[in-house]
Amino acid sequence: MIIDADQVRKVAHLARLEITDTEAAQLTTQLTGILEYFEQLRELDVSDIAPTARAIDVSNITRPDELHPYPHPETFLVGAPNPEGDFFKVPQIINTQDVEP
Amino acid sequence: MTSAAPVKTQYEAVIGLETHCQLKTTTKIFCSCATDFGAPPNHQVCPICMGMPGVLPVLNQKVLEYAVKAGLALNCQIASYSKFDRKQYFYPDLPKNYQISQYDLPIAEHGWLEIELVDAAGDPCHKKVGITRLHMEEDAGKLVHGGSDRLSGSTYSLADFNRTGVPLCEIVSEPDLRSGAEAAEYAQELRRILRYLGVCDGNMQEGSLRCDVNISMRPVGQTKFGTKVEIKNMNSFNAIQRAIDYEIERQTEALECGELIIQETRLWEEGTQQTISMRVKEGSSDYRYFPEPDLCAIELPAEQLVQWQSELPELPAHKRHYYETELGLSAYDARLLTDDRVVAEYFESTVVAGGNPKQAANWIMGDITGYLNNHKLSITELALQPQGLAELIVLIENSTISSKIAKDLLPELLSRGGSAKEMVERQGLTQIADPGTLTTMINEVLLAHPQELEQYRNGKTKLQGFFVGQIMKKTGGRAEPKITNQLLVQKLKG
Numbered sequence: 001m002i003i004d005a006d007q008v009r010k011v012a013h014l015a016r017l018e019i020t021d022t023e024a025a026q027l028t029t030q031l032t033g034i035l036e037y038f039e040q041l042r043e044l045d046v047s048d049i050a051p052t053a054r055a056i057d058v059s060n061i062t063r064p065d066e067l068h069p070y071p072h073p074e075t076f077l078v079g080a081p082n083p084e085g086d087f088f089k090v091p092q093i094i095n096t097q098d099v100e101p
Numbered sequence: 102m103t104s105a106a107p108v109k110t111q112y113e114a115v116i117g118l119e120t121h122c123q124l125k126t127t128t129k130i131f132c133s134c135a136t137d138f139g140a141p142p143n144h145q146v147c148p149i150c151m152g153m154p155g156v157l158p159v160l161n162q163k164v165l166e167y168a169v170k171a172g173l174a175l176n177c178q179i180a181s182y183s184k185f186d187r188k189q190y191f192y193p194d195l196p197k198n199y200q201i202s203q204y205d206l207p208i209a210e211h212g213w214l215e216i217e218l219v220d221a222a223g224d225p226c227h228k229k230v231g232i233t234r235l236h237m238e239e240d241a242g243k244l245v246h247g248g249s250d251r252l253s254g255s256t257y258s259l260a261d262f263n264r265t266g267v268p269l270c271e272i273v274s275e276p277d278l279r280s281g282a283e284a285a286e287y288a289q290e291l292r293r294i295l296r297y298l299g300v301c302d303g304n305m306q307e308g309s310l311r312c313d314v315n316i317s318m319r320p321v322g323q324t325k326f327g328t329k330v331e332i333k334n335m336n337s338f339n340a341i342q343r344a345i346d347y348e349i350e351r352q353t354e355a356l357e358c359g360e361l362i363i364q365e366t367r368l369w370e371e372g373t374q375q376t377i378s379m380r381v382k383e384g385s386s387d388y389r390y391f392p393e394p395d396l397c398a399i400e401l402p403a404e405q406l407v408q409w410q411s412e413l414p415e416l417p418a419h420k421r422h423y424y425e426t427e428l429g430l431s432a433y434d435a436r437l438l439t440d441d442r443v444v445a446e447y448f449e450s451t452v453v454a455g456g457n458p459k460q461a462a463n464w465i466m467g468d469i470t471g472y473l474n475n476h477k478l479s480i481t482e483l484a485l486q487p488q489g490l491a492e493l494i495v496l497i498e499n500s501t502i503s504s505k506i507a508k509d510l511l512p513e514l515l516s517r518g519g520s521a522k523e524m525v526e527r528q529g530l531t532q533i534a535d536p537g538t539l540t541t542m543i544n545e546v547l548l549a550h551p552q553e554l555e556q557y558r559n560g561k562t563k564l565q566g567f568f569v570g571q572i573m574k575k576t577g578g579r580a581e582p583k584i585t586n587q588l589l590v591q592k593l594k595g
Contacts, residue, residue, distance in 0.1 A: 014387060016191055053184060053392030061397045065126050065163035068133035070147030076262075077143060086142035087245070087259035090193040 002035040003028060111321045112356060114349045115329075116278035116314060117233075120291060122270045122301040123240065123309035124167045130239050130268035131158030131201065131396075138307050142261035150239075150266035152197030158395050160185075164268040165208075165399065167300035168237045170409050171270055172209025174294050174416060175232045182400050183208045185237075185393040193260050194242040202271075204390040207236035208399065214294065215418050216286045217436065225432040230287050231275030240267040270301070276315070276326070281345035285338045288312050293417045297442045305336045312341055318352045318362070327352075328362040332376055335369045344369040348376055420445055428458040437466055447480045450487035456494040464490060468508070472515045484518030493521035501525065502532050505578050534581035536588060539572075542580070543592050546571045557593055565593065 005024045008031060012019045019027065082089040129136055132149035149156045172179050186204035212232035220226045242262040246255035272291065278284045292310055295301040303310045312335060317327035332348060335341045347369075352362055367376040417439045424435035439445045444465065451461040465480075469490075473480060493514065496502045502510075502525055510524055525531060533539060546568060547554050557564045568589055572580050 014189070014389065053398070054394060059398040059400045060402075061159060062162035062165060063133070063159045065128050065161050066133060067127050067135055069135060069145070073144050073146045076146060076151055084259060086144070087261060088143070088193075089247075090244075090258050090260055092256050093193060093244075093246075093258055 002032050002039065110357075112318045112353050113321050114279055114316055114318055114345070114352075115276045115326055116280075116284050116316045116345060117276040118274045118278070118284060118287060119313045119315070120272045120274075120288065121240075121311045121313075122171075122272065122295055122303070124164055124268040124270055124300055125302055125309075126161055126163045126167070126268055128161055129266035130161050130164050130237065131266055134266065136267050138309075140263055142259075142263060145263040146265065150196070151262060158201065158393075160396060160399075161268060164237055166409060167268075167298070168208050168235065168270050169401065169406070170298050170413060171272070171295060171300055172212065172235045173406075173410055174298055174413055175209070175212040175214055175235065175272070175291075177209035177212030177232060177235055179209050179401060179406060180206055180399075182206060182398060184398045185396045186390045187393050188388045188390055190388060192241070193258060194244050194262075194265075196242070196262060196265060200239060200241065201393055201396070202238035203236035207234045209235040214287070214290055216283065216290050217418075217421065217432070218283065218286060228277075228283065230277045230283075233273040233275050235270060235272045238269050238271060240264050240269050281342035281349070284314060284345050285342035288341055289338050290417070293440065297414050297416055305338075308336075311336075314341065314345060314348075316345060316348050316352075318349065318356060327356075328364050330362065330364065331366045333366060333368055333379070336371075340369055340371060343374060344376055347374065351376070414442065417442075417445075424458075428452065430458060430462055434459075434462045434466065438462055441480075443479060443481050447483075447487055451490045451494075454488045454491035456487075456491035457498060460494045460498070461490065464494065468511055469515070472512075484516055485514045486518060489514055489518060489521050496521055496525060500532055500534060500581060503578060503582065506532070509578070531579065532581045533576055533579045534584055536584060539580060539585055539588055540592075542572060542575055543568075543585070543589055546575060547592060554593070558595065565589065568593065 005021075005028045008024050008028045009019065012024070012027075077083045077086070077088065080088050123136075124130075126136060128134060129150055132147050134147050134150055135145045137145070149158055169179055183203065183206045185201050187199040188202045188204070189199040191198055210233070212235070213229050214232065215227050215229050218226050218228060242260050242265040245259040245261070247257040247259060274287060278287055288310075292301075292303040295310075296303050301309060305311070314332040314335070315329050316332065317329040319325065319327045330348065330352070332344050335344050348367070355362060363381060365381045366379045368379045369376050420439040421432070421435040424430045424438065425432055430438070438448050448458075448461055448465055451465070452458050469480070469483070469485075472478075473483065493507055493510070497504050497507050506525075507521075510521060514521060514524065533542075550568070550571065553564050553567060557568075565586075569582075569585065572585055572589070
């Protein structure tokens with residue numbers, strides 16, 4: 001196995017996904033299958049190829065610093081589960097290690 | 102038998118600062134929303150900064166320009182290839198659940214700035230502080246915690262995303278600082294530079310300049326770092342200094358008692374003047390950085406860099422050096438005058454217009470600053486132009502007017518501006534230095550006060566001041582004091 005159930009549970013936690021032990025076992029098998037494809041890619045020698053973050057080689061795309069306010073900012077609040085006045089109300093923040101950096 | 106007391110271990114602090122500076126742009130870093138402070142909550146938002154699916158962030162050209170200029174001013178190497186990355190974490194102030202930042206290829210690295218300190222003898226000394234890196238990123242939103250002032254104890258929070266996507270430049274220093282005073286001076290110099298560049302207003306109260314401190318202690322001579330503690334929540338330079346001094350004392354005491362320092366984040370509490378534990382860091386967080394696929398890489402053309410380099414203003418450290426070595430000002434005066442670029446420029450224009458540097462410095466730091474403070478004005482709004490101030494200084498220097506008269510003229514000059522020279526001529530305020538004219542006036546004064554003259558001649562020499570006063574009254578303060586006194590003494594002695 002390339003990945004074990006503990007790693008799957010950790011990744012799920014980082015993505016805030018709740019999974020059962022059965023799902024963890026199932027996902028471990030499935031992810032292993034997917035990761036094996038990437039193992040195959042390792043057979044290629046890419047030592048003299050620079051890493052790339054995107055397929056299209058474009059750089060220096062910027063926009064001018066011009067104000068174009070979005071005409072309907074209130075739509076976000078309308079769609080929120082729990083607005084309070086102009087604010088989005090969010091549940092109590094629990095102090096864990098994954099807090100505000 | 103007495104045993105020698107064990108040598109007490111001396112500890113030194115190792116301090117580095119992470120500074121977040123809000124860049125002074127009109128719009129956000131990746132969208133065209135406004136960045137103004139103080140708008141009603143959630144009014145300066147759009148699908149891009151709210152992290153809606155399918156949107157395309159595009160870098161604000163001004164953000165790039167400001168970050169590069171800041172990098173150049175901090176003597177950094179500007180990256181030939183730079184990119185953005187996603188830093189993933191979950192927190193209610195972050196609508197996308199990731200922050201667009203720069204990870205392994207920041208726009209600028211390996212710089213330094215020089216700070217001016219005062220040594221034990223009270224003399225100015227200099228220290229170079231390394232800049233590890235400078236990168237661009239977006240700010241998160243703002244949370245108001247309900248049911249309590251602080252996060253702990255609150256039962257819910259209210260999120261305002263106006264600040265989400267506001268451009269920041271994070272500047273990380275090397276761990277070169279050794280005391281609260283050094284750290285505070287570093288932060289001030291950094292702010293001065295950013296303000297000179299016009300890229301950040303440096304307002305700590307509004308949060309446009311935020312400093313986080315990393316501090317650890319180690320025995321003097323040891324090269325390995327001790328366990329570091331992060332301090333947050335300082336909103337003035339003074340607070341930075343006091344928080345560090347408090348932490349040095351706290352950690353030193355703990356080490357002397359054989360306790361271990363735990364890696365944690367602590368908050369500076371202004372009310373109690375101490376740091377309190379906020380959370381314990383359990384290893385490094387897993388942010389799973391990966392390249393931001395929606396933004397292109399940055400490969401600045403050489404001519405663009407040359408262009409921006411050429412637009413940099415003269416920086417405060419350079420000005421201080423020039424004022425001290427070429428203009429003969431004290432380190433204190435140089436520091437005060439260069440704190441704000443517009444004041445320094447006013448001073449320099451005055452000197453160029455012929456004003457004696459020391460006199461110009463005194464007028465600007467004294468009467469002019471007082472006037473500006475009283476009227477809540479910036480020196481750029483002052484009616485009195487540098488040319489006018491220079492004229493005033495020259496008029497005193499060549500004894501055309503006394504400094505007393507100069508002070509009398511000042512209120513009108515400050516509020517209405519104009520030429521000091523013309524004002525002096527118009528109001529007939531030219532100093533009277535002609536011995537003939539002065540002798541006549543002295544004779545008149547002595548004739549008018551025979552009683553006092555007699556008292557003087559009988560030994561009450563203190564009355565000389567009375568006669569000077571009478572002459573000044575008669576001439577409207579225009580009598581040249583030195584010559585007047587000489588002539589007066591001759592006449593008084595008969």
